[in-house]
Amino acid sequence: MRLSTLLCLLMLVVTLAIFSRTASFDFINFDDPGYVTTNSVVKSGLHASSVAWAFQSAAMSNWHPLTWLSHMADVQLFGLKPAGHHLTSVVLHTVSALLLFLLLVRITGMQWRSLVVTALFALHPMHTESVAWVAERKDVLSGLFWHLTLLMYVVYVQRPKLWRYLATMVCFALGLMAKPMLVTLPVVLLILDWWPLNRFRRNEGDTTAAVQTARHLFLEKIPFFLLSLLSSVTTIYVQQHGGAVQSLEKVQFGLRIANVFLAYVRYLIAMFWPHDMAILYPFPTEIIMWQLTGSVLLLIVISVAVFSFRRRLPYLATGWLWFVVTLLPVIGLIQVGGQSHADRYTYLPFTGLSILAVWGVSDACKSLAQRTKVLATLSVLTIAVCAALTWQQLGYWRNNITLYRHTLAVTNNNYLILNNYGIALNQEYGDVDGALAAYQEALRVWPKSALTRNNLGTMYLAKGRFTEALEQFREAARLDPGEPMVRINTGRTLAKMGRLGEAAEQFEAALKQDPAATDAHLQLALLLIKTGRTSEARSHYEAMQKLEPSSARGPLTIAVELASAGLVGDADEYFRQAMALEPNSPDVNFNMGVFLAKQNRRDEAAQCFYRVLQLKPDSLMAKNWLRTIGK
Incomplete structure (x- = not known):
């Protein structure tokens, strides 16, 4: 040769x-x-x-x-x-x-x-x-x-x-x-x-x-x-x-x-x-x-x-x-x-x-x-x-944080990457304040970004600052009136403020813009479940499941919302539906682990967090929860 x-x-x-x-x-x-x-x-x-x-x-x-x-x-x-x-x-x-x-x-x-x-x-x-x-x-x-x-x-x-x-x-x-x-x-x-x-x-x-x-x-x-x-x-x-x-x-x-x-x-x-x-x-x-x-x-x-x-x-x-x-x-x-x-x-x-x-x-x-x-x-x-x-x-490509920090170090005024960096900080580290700062910097670079306004609003919503969240979502809707996700987030905020009728109107408007907007179906299902209209909620839940038949996102989101509302039995049912659909999902295992930990079911929670670490060995949030429950 x-x-x-x-x-x-x-x-x-x-x-x-x-x-x-x-x-x-x-x-x-x-x-x-x-x-x-x-x-x-x-x-x-x-x-x-x-x-x-x-x-x-x-x-x-x-x-x-x-x-x-x-x-x-x-x-x-x-x-x-x-x-x-x-x-x-x-x-x-x-x-x-x-x-x-x-x-x-x-x-x-x-x-x-x-x-x-x-x-x-x-x-x-x-x-x-x-x-x-x-x-x-x-x-x-x-x-x-x-x-x-x-x-x-x-x-x-x-x-x-x-x-x-x-x-x-x-x-x-x-x-x-x-x-x-x-x-x-x-x-x-x-x-x-x-x-x-x-x-x-x-x-x-x-x-x-x-x-x-x-x-x-x-x-x-x-x-x-x-x-x-x-x-x-x-x-x-x-x-x-x-x-x-x-x-x-x-x-x-x-x-x-x-x-x-x-x-x-x-x-x-x-x-x-x-x-x-x-x-x-x-x-x-x-x-x-x-x-x-x-x-x-x-x-x-x-x-x-x-x-x-x-x-x-x-x-x-x-x-x-x-x-x-x-x-x-x-x-x-x-x-x-x-x-x-x-x-x-x-x-x-x-x-x-x-x-x-x-x-x-x-x-x-x-x-x-x-x-x-x-x-x-x-x-x-x-x-x-x-x-x-x-x-x-x-x-630099190891994960979101290493990639975006490097990118922000070698480029200027990179508002799109600041948005992704904020998402990563929130989702991977639970760092709401860090994500908020990233979005605010992105908005400084490009004030006309509907994407940034929407992301910033979600952080205000997560921190319970509903009025500020609503302001950001309404400005995002003005900048990009054709984006259904902005209406959906506006509806989520109104629902948190107890303005359920206005929230439902936003979700329905989003579905008029995009009948396949799964998040609108999902949020309507959540709202109707909370108000006891379970038969109406089921039609929207089924519509979402038809659009995403193999996705655990629907039952997982409903489970998290029900758990936060104290409806433990109903939340447990939806968590198990999510787990049946995506047993190897880090998000499903992590959220179910948090739910079980809060119910003092530590052994079951630990199994979920260990599963997360098998799938994502660098998950600091799973490690922190294991320390919290003494495992």
Whole structure:
């Protein structure tokens, strides 16, 4: 076996070893709930109805059925223990790296250069987010099909057969069903036709033949472009209807255009100097002109330079175009989400820069007497630094608190992360005051945030400051009148204040806005139970259970509310319903443990808290309760 192959295997083992660290990491509260932990369909595992849902759903403002199926498969295999979910992503990433190595060797014949490019893909710290974040399963899954599609295309080009062409298209379609960012792949196929496949240049001496060759290559890609078009239209439709696409009113088009140039340069810098990496970089509210001017000039200079050398050094054009083109769907012309750029968006584009850099440095060192030793030393040092930085960056992804504290330390005015940090402080540590402070800081950064107003209101509600909570919810409703959750929280507050009729009106208004608003059904059921109208309450409870048939959220919420109202017998019944639905849920076990502890049923309570620690070993709240009950 050749040395390069052995080193490739070693690199894959190192990749597995480094990223397997995520097996001890938690889920995080940024998108992981929507994709896995609170998604009742995903939590039910793989079965006929969940598979049908995967192909019909626009949840999380995306149509990516293959991604949904992969999450369901994880639940089927590992339940809601995060280790299995993390390790699946690690394996997919590692297999994707292997496919990239096989692809590069096949199209270039350069094993050593291919190995270095592959190692940069596998171990670059900017790719940490795609692998460590469960919600970004779509990155590693689509990346695997991206590389498989390219590999199948090369097999087809080298030995043309219809079945190979069709197999390439199937792989591409599967990749689009994992993440629509792959829509640029037909253009990348044409780029590879230029170099290293050299399909455009076979008839350069004959103008007529050259034109015919170019026409043939473009026609060959039409089915791929049609798939890309279909995926793009579907994605834009789903994201607009899901509210993910920011309006021009929120993000001015001129600001978007300016950020495009800045983002490209930030990605360039991050390739060669990855630092201060964060889960979210806030979108700028203003542009510094010298930075914009410098970014535009730098991109023009690089583009002119690589195309000036497109014949002598064709890999420069291929690497640069790969980078520029693959970033286009996420560069921000259509603004999705609140980020200016994102580490996860580099997962595939950085391969282009790696090709440009590795081939460029190798050729630049041709005249050196000790060329092989110099290149080997430089490669080993670069990969070692990348591995060390990736190991360090992975540490921040251990849980919500470590991730958000790091993000807030390396970014400014990050009100979205302040919101998630507040949620984590409240849910994981019971730190209501800390959560309150985080929301107040988020509101200072962006006073027009309905999300922050809603979260701040929930903290005032938890502290019994009902008037202040009501003020925040009403302001949130003014800022975002179409959000049913704000009406639901307004109703919850009114119910706590004894204004039950007004509360019911809010819950009913929320259901008019969204008939599938499970929280509105749940809160109406609670309100009706408390007023003795159990038959009416049952209809809303059953409606919620139909919407979330496998979720313990309904019975758990009712159980907690009934327990706080002193209705111990009824609460016990609902706690047991919740436990029957989700026996491995940390939330169900923790809340039932608290309930049992307050009933002085210490042994039963201890069993619940020990179960929580099996599922979440870092749960301080479970440890504190065990100390409280003397266990």
